[in-house]
Amino acid sequence: MTVTGLEGIEVTQSAISSIIDGTLTYRGINIDDLATYSSYEEVIFLLWNGRLPIQKELEDLKLKLVQYGTLPDPITNLLKSLPHDVHPMDKLRTTLSALSLFDTHVKDMSREANYDKALKIQSKISTIVAAIQRISEGQEILLPKSEYNFSQNFLYMLKGKEPHQTAVESLDKALILHADHELNASTFSARVTVATLADIYAGIVSAIGTLSGPLHGGANEAVMKMLEEINDIENIEPYISEALFTNKKIMGFGHRVYKTGDPRAKHLKRMSEKLTILTGQRKLYDISTRIETIIKNKKGLLPNVDFYSASVYQSLGIKKELFTPIFAISRTSGWTAHILEQYDNNRLIRPRATYVGLLRTEYIPISQR
Structure with a gap:
């Protein structure tokens, strides 16, 4: 199979x-x-x-x-x-x-x-x-x-x-x-x-x-772009509604492996709250938590490690x-x-692929094509 x-x-x-x-x-x-x-x-x-x-x-x-x-x-x-x-x-x-x-x-x-x-x-x-x-x-x-x-x-x-x-401890934990x-x-x-x-x-x-x-390491950068586009609490509902209506992927949610939530996310969420308060950027955390609630209620998805890492790094002054x-x-x-x-304990990794292409295709000389 x-x-x-x-x-x-x-x-x-x-x-x-x-x-x-x-x-x-x-x-x-x-x-x-x-x-x-x-x-x-x-x-x-x-x-x-x-x-x-x-x-x-x-x-x-x-x-x-x-x-x-x-x-x-x-x-x-x-x-x-x-x-x-x-x-x-x-x-x-x-x-x-x-x-x-x-x-x-x-x-x-x-x-x-x-x-x-x-x-x-x-x-x-x-x-x-x-x-x-x-x-x-x-x-x-x-x-x-x-x-x-x-x-x-x-x-x-x-x-x-x-x-x-606090910045050192937060980065170390991340x-x-x-x-x-x-x-x-x-x-x-x-x-x-x-x-x-x-x-x-x-x-x-x-x-x-x-x-x-962007489907691997680039997800937290995409999350930060989303937070910047939303910019304010009052813009969250229309932004997320439009994204869901147009089937736009909302980065930072769900995980192929974890079905009951990413165990790393809770640590980053706590760090995000602490850092955003320390640096006067609490709005980032508030927007993030509101997005989390909406996506959980509407899609049944929980945040993964990328979602709150975005506001953590932003609070650390990292572009x-x-x-x-x-x-x-x-x-x-x-x-x-x-x-x-x-x-x-090396062995060459060489998987196979199931062929789904054409079979027994006749070669036609270029003069006859």
């Missing part, structure tokens, strides 16, 4: 994350516990190693993420040369691909080398995304500071000043919530790529390209064009975990 979009088809085995009865876990640990008690660096270690780190291991990881944050000069020059009107995801894809050319160990396929490359990619992708924004604003590129954690450093490299602790999600589209594309024994950079570039689509690249920063931890797992 052919299943469109491979929905419900199990194509591999993985010990990284699971979605069972609507509960998301990373290496068996409930996402609610990780979002409440953990840090993004701890989650990186967990995804890559299958267990939580001890203090020394966590400190070593944090140090490496800072040390590897510097970009080669040619990469910096490349970033500055890219067209300003190109979407940041396209810039990120191109830059990440070019970055592989400056890694002298790119073809070393030992697990130790690949783990080290995963560290480099995780660190540098944060610097690259911040640099894309800084360059577009005519500002100098900043590098991570050793006294900051991963989330602090990204906000510092983005804004050029010490970030507010990165944790987006870090992995079983065999999603971008993770699958990464595993397909490296299953050919292509290098880890090629796998990440494939994943970035997949994430750039909507950067929402998906930040998703990529977070998901890099999951992508690299799956890539390492694929390398450990």
Whole structure:
């Protein structure tokens, strides 16, 4: 039986994350516990190693993420040369691909080398995304500071000043919530790529390209565009009614895997309320909650991880064009975990397709056509 979009088809085995009865876990640990008690660096270690780190291991990881944050000069020059009107995801894809050319160990396929490359990619992708924004604003590129954690450093490299602790905590939690999600589209594309024994950079570039689509990583950017178009509480009802009448897709609702609600959404909703109040943008939260109520009542759909992440990032002063690249920063931890797992027990991924075209078609020479 052919299943469109491979929905419900199990194509591999993985010990990284699971979605069972609507509960998301990373290496068996409930996402609610990780979002409440953990840090993004701890989650990186967990995804890559299958267990939580001890203090020394966590400190070593944090140090490496800072040390590897510097970009080669040619990469910096490349970033500055890219067209300003190109979407940041396209810039990120191109830059990440070019970055592989400056890694002298790119073809070393030992697990130790690949783990080290995963560290480099995780660190540098944060610097690259911040640099894309800084360059577009005519500002100098900043590098991570050793006294900051991963989330602090990204906000510092983005804004050029010490970030507010609430902002740091909110971003860190958002990165944790987006870090992995079983065999999603971008993770699958990464595993397909490296299953050919292509290098880890090629796998990440494939994943970035997949994430750039509006049905995957681009959804929260689309949510923010919708919130901007609505702009006021009184405009919600007519906007949503018109969208439903014309069958316009309202982004940020429903999920192919979750039927009783995305477990990550409640964390982002609480963060949205807290941040919008802190930054004087409560209207964003109020509009969002009203949309949630209407869509739930009229369509029976609940918000997914993308819906409230839009107002969270907006409250952090992040431009909507950067929402998906930040998703990529977070998901890099999951992508690299799956890539390492694929390398450990590799088999070429080569599915079949059910042929539905013409049969026994006669070839006609060009002179007779």
